[in-house]
Ligand SMILES: [Fe+2]
């Protein structure tokens with residue numbers, strides 16, 4: 001069975017068959033007569049709400065929870081479009097959760113990072129710093145997940161590859177800052193490595209855009225723990241001061257929403273992180289709403305004109321399993 005085509009399946013009254021991912025625990029609600037289940041199916045084309053009215057049909061999902069299922073659904077409309085599930089069974093074929101998640105094209109990401117490398121080298125980032133980054137990203141504990149994990153579950157860059165995309169966009173902002181303030185180029189390696197690794201702990205906090213098992217030891221804590229394995233390498237390449245400043249960047253990069261910054265480097269990374277994630281989150285909200293939309297505590301925002309060109313963000317899933 002192939003992945004459910006949600007655009008066709010949502011046509012009211014149409015019966016469709018396909019495979020879906022349930023990535024967050026569905027809820028059981030009390031109806032007038034019986035209990036029923038509501039939840040979301042994920043596919044690469046997006047997330048779609050579903051309802052299961054019969055207990056004998058939802059029992060499997062209630063017992064098994066998050067997982068991959070084959071479904072027979074009917075497009076339905078009541079206060080918005082959703083899918084009524086007529087049959088649901090465990091998926092027959094071998095699928096991986098990230099087969100169902102929206103993704104940033106891996107080819108575009110690679111190209112983006114290749115360009116960054118040459119741009120950053122013009123503003124003082126050394127080869128030595130790239131080698132340390134490559135050494136850390138090859139750590140078996142990371143298991144290649146820097147290129148897979150999202151930057152967030154709900155908010156910004158919540159796509160496969162989103163973490164690497166968000167980190168790359170921050171490095172692009174760093175290029176502009178190093179150009180604007182040339183005296184900062186003295187600390188180019190520190191800011192580069194600090195940004196490249198500020199969210200690395202998300203490979204442990206999240207799992208395929210859902211929460212990881214040990215999510216409560218947050219990504220700042222896990223990032224510092226990972227860095228400790230490379231303490232000697234960083235001491236040898238730089239010195240203790242450099243290493244301690246990197247720790248302060250990872251622990252302080254959330255500004256007022258976490259441990260407060262304790263170094264100028266941490267404050268700069270916090271500002272770059274906020275700028276990148278806020279602007280990306282704002283544009284993603286507009287795209288999800290089509291026109292005027294409510295945002296943060298500000299009420300209605302009028303949309304800005306956007307070109308049709310897709311940002312490194314949508315599409316070719318083919319390269320993902322490279
Ligand atoms: Fe973070």
Ligand SMILES: [Fe+2]
Pocket residue numbers: 166198199273277
């Ligand atoms: Fe971040």
